[in-house]
Amino acid sequence: MLDALYIAAIGLQVQKQRLDVLANNMANVGTTAFKRQSIDFSGLLDRAPLAGGANGIGSAHAPPNRVLRFDSAPGDIHQTGRPLDVAVAGPGFIEVELPGDRIGYSRAGSLQVRSDGALAHSSGHALKADIQVPAGASDVRILADGSVTATLAGEATPTTLGQIELAVFANPEALEYRGDGIFTAADDVELTHARPGEDGTQSLAVQSLESSNIKMTEEMVSLMLMQRIYELNSRVVQVADELIGMSNNMRRG
């Protein structure tokens, strides 16, 4: 009976964690290129060692109890009219330089020119393409093939400053989310580089941004389900508690 109490308590915890993740998703509905997160808790109710000793399931590489996953489905692309906004249509990520020589990958293409002239991600990290916008340059534009142009001071025609390439992963779901719309990859992950529009990638959508891929109705439905499952689990806790009380009171006097 204590078992039932603990299991139902874990059930309550699971729903609470799902609610946390759902709240995070809902809060990021308006975040550029946010990817819906979910948790995998299939291992949460396992008791070590697993059923039948030798049959222990994946005991050597048992995954942690709670795994955060994200849904790599693309979000809708909408026009913003801002010249430094780009959206990646189709597969691929823009590479960003992180501190410590690490590379981050992002689909949030709301770019900016930093005060030192470097073209940077909205979080302030410079792009790996290392594009410097000279002082006095105007009309900085990103073209659909990923090249960045600007009209330099005293010139009439635009000059190409650099080229943004896309990093394409065979399995984007193996990436790890580290906040600010930036993902990181394990060192040995397979990736290919391509100019937008080549090697199976699509051209960049210029002056546009990718929305989050969160579907409000689906989140609402799972919110309702979560609440009901929470209720069911709390009922089980109550009944288990009642039964324990009953057996404790079985001997009167």
Add this chain to the structure above:
Amino acid sequence: MSDIYQIANLGLVDSRQRLEAVSLNAASASLTGYRRHMVAGRTFDSTLSGLDVLAASSVAASSLSVTPRAIPQQVDLQPGALSSTGRSLDLAIDADDSFFALTDGTQIWLTRAGEFRLNERGVLVGERDLPVVGTQGDLRLPGSDVTVSADGQITHRGVVVGALQLFRPIDRVSLQAAAGSLLLSPSGVEPVEPSEARVRSGTLEASNTDASTEMLSLMSLSRQFESLSRVLQSYDELLGRTIQKLGDL
């Protein structure tokens, strides 16, 4: 004379196990492809005849503290509701009797949870990162942008890169719950012909835990427990009074 204690105790153990099954089902109500546990009801006859056999031997009283696994746990194979996710590696099976198979190289687990993804080596894995069984062993895919046809063929940019192998347990009734949504078939499994497989891509099957069934079972088991504990109490009282009266004589 202690028979009544033992019979009541068996009933108490029974309701305790039913409570455990309900709590597992409730906790896993949001686990993809979970099959709810059922405590197979033993007939009262079989419980009693077991009691007789046990009572005949001298160790009877001690072995009556029934071990939790003595009552067989069965799984309810009713299909759960399908919901569409749009992700190509989320798979559900339309036929009730077939299952996906996951393996760690030595053992095969059956599951209806088709929430598959690629691991770091590009191998298609399911729950607990166990590789999914294909027609030719592990399925190594070049990328996650694949399409899966109804017969389980996996196509990556127009090229067939593998096919899922579905299985069916030889004896459905003997299926046992292993962990999470995984099931074990002690009677063995047989492959399903590709022409009979009905895989649906972009869809997931929910857990088949049903709140109303679980609530009903909660109500009945708590009442059963209550009445049995009353039986124990009144019998205890009766014995106490008998002993008192005998003392008065």
